[in-house]
Amino acid sequence: xxxxxxxLNWNTKRYLEAFLPGLVASxxxxxxxxxxxxxxxxxxxxxxxxxxxxxxxIPLGSNFGFTGGYNRALAQVDAxxxxxxxxxxxxxxxxxxxxxxxxxxxxxxGACGPKLHAxxxxxxxxxxxxxxxxxxxxxxxxxxxxxxxFCRGRVLRxxxxxxxxxxxxxxxxxxxxxxxxxxxxxxxRLGGLDDRFFAHxxxxxxxxxxxxxxxxxxxxxxxTVWHLGGGTLVPKSPWKLExxxxxxxxxxxNNLPATVGPVKARMRICFRMLLDIxxxxxxxxxxxxxxxxxxxxxxxxxxxxxxxxxxxxxGSAKVEGxxxxxxxxxxxxxxxxxxxxxxxxxDSHRGRR
Numbered sequence: 001x002x003x004x005x006x007x008l009n010w011n012t013k014r015y016l017e018a019f020l021p022g023l024v025a026s027x028x029x030x031x032x033x034x035x036x037x038x039x040x041x042x043x044x045x046x047x048x049x050x051x052x053x054x055x056x057x058i059p060l061g062s063n064f065g066f067t068g069g070y071n072r073a074l075a076q077v078d079a080x081x082x083x084x085x086x087x088x089x090x091x092x093x094x095x096x097x098x099x100x101x102x103x104x105x106x107x108x109x110g111a112c113g114p115k116l117h118a119x120x121x122x123x124x125x126x127x128x129x130x131x132x133x134x135x136x137x138x139x140x141x142x143x144x145x146x147x148x149x150f151c152r153g154r155v156l157r158x159x160x161x162x163x164x165x166x167x168x169x170x171x172x173x174x175x176x177x178x179x180x181x182x183x184x185x186x187x188x189r190l191g192g193l194d195d196r197f198f199a200h201x202x203x204x205x206x207x208x209x210x211x212x213x214x215x216x217x218x219x220x221x222x223x224t225v226w227h228l229g230g231g232t233l234v235p236k237s238p239w240k241l242e243x244x245x246x247x248x249x250x251x252x253x254n255n256l257p258a259t260v261g262p263v264k265a266r267m268r269i270c271f272r273m274l275l276d277i278x279x280x281x282x283x284x285x286x287x288x289x290x291x292x293x294x295x296x297x298x299x300x301x302x303x304x305x306x307x308x309x310x311x312x313x314x315g316s317a318k319v320e321g322x323x324x325x326x327x328x329x330x331x332x333x334x335x336x337x338x339x340x341x342x343x344x345x346x347d348s349h350r351g352r353r
Contacts, residue, residue, distance in 0.1 A: 004081070026093050089179055111181065117129065133152075143204070179227070
């Protein structure tokens with residue numbers, strides 16, 4: 001098969017039942033669907049085997065997280081392109097072809113993705129598609145100078161309606177791992193995802209490392225999918241908060257030295273850790289001790305997992321989408337005008353670090 005559409009599942013049989021039928025029906029003949037399972041005990045694999053015998057399954061036996069699960073699963077898959085897709089993604093016919101066609105016609109592109117719109121679940125269990133961008137990746141992602149991710153169409157918790165305002169090209173940093181298409185050759189060259197991350201921000205690290213090798217990252221606006229989000233870890237989970245803080249520091253340690261130089265990298269990582277400490281104090285004063293402990297554990301985890309030199313790729317090609325602004329201050333200062341500010345910044349800073 002040309003494109004392997006690989007779903008990594010962990011106890012989300014309910015989403016497979018809701019969204020796998022549409023996904024399978026939408027795939028062209030040269031694409032195959034694979035369900036890799038992180039040791040689920042909810043009957044997920046039995047459901048797939050019975051309802052979709054044409055779908056290949058890879059039982060992994062244990063929960064290796066997003067990074068470990070995909071690394072193990074894709075080592076067993078042979079295709080030109082790998083498409084990582086969450087089990088809570090809803091698609092329409094024709095969503096996959098524009099992504100593959102873009103990669104075919106842009107050999108410099110290492111990873112691309114569709115626009116992500118929000119999917120909501122009603123009280124009766126049905127799902128509704130919105131035209132509003134979804135938090136996980138919206139219209140493509142950036143990083144600010146201290147490593148805080150934000151997107152075209154999503155800044156902090158604020159999102160925009162999609163009216164085509166981000167359908168033009170832009171020098172992106174990353175696309176969401178909820179639906180990410182990459183070249184299998186690049187995946188192998190980069191060694192897949194960084195296993196230390198387990199889950200969260202691993203796709204940003206992957207896209208950053210791809211750029212350092214000279215590849216580009218793109219959103220293909222001709223393709224739109226809908227993402228429910230929070231299917232495995234709820235948004236307010238302290239464990240999710242810990243992963244985000246820890247992995248953000250690992251992300252910066254992996255890539256900043258090659259992007260801005262070792263001295264600036266150390267300064268920015270230290271300042272980011274101070275910002276984390278300030279956030280932890282706010283959590284504690286706000287009566288959220290679990291979140292305070294999550295940040296403390298994140299810094300301990302960072303010290304435990306950090307390494308002297310990033311493994312794998314050492315390229316230092318020009319990186320797009322790493323902005324010099326502080327997105328938190330800009331968002332507080334500009335309020336709802338933050339999105340028009342981002343569009344102006346895009347227009348005036350194309351091609352700059």
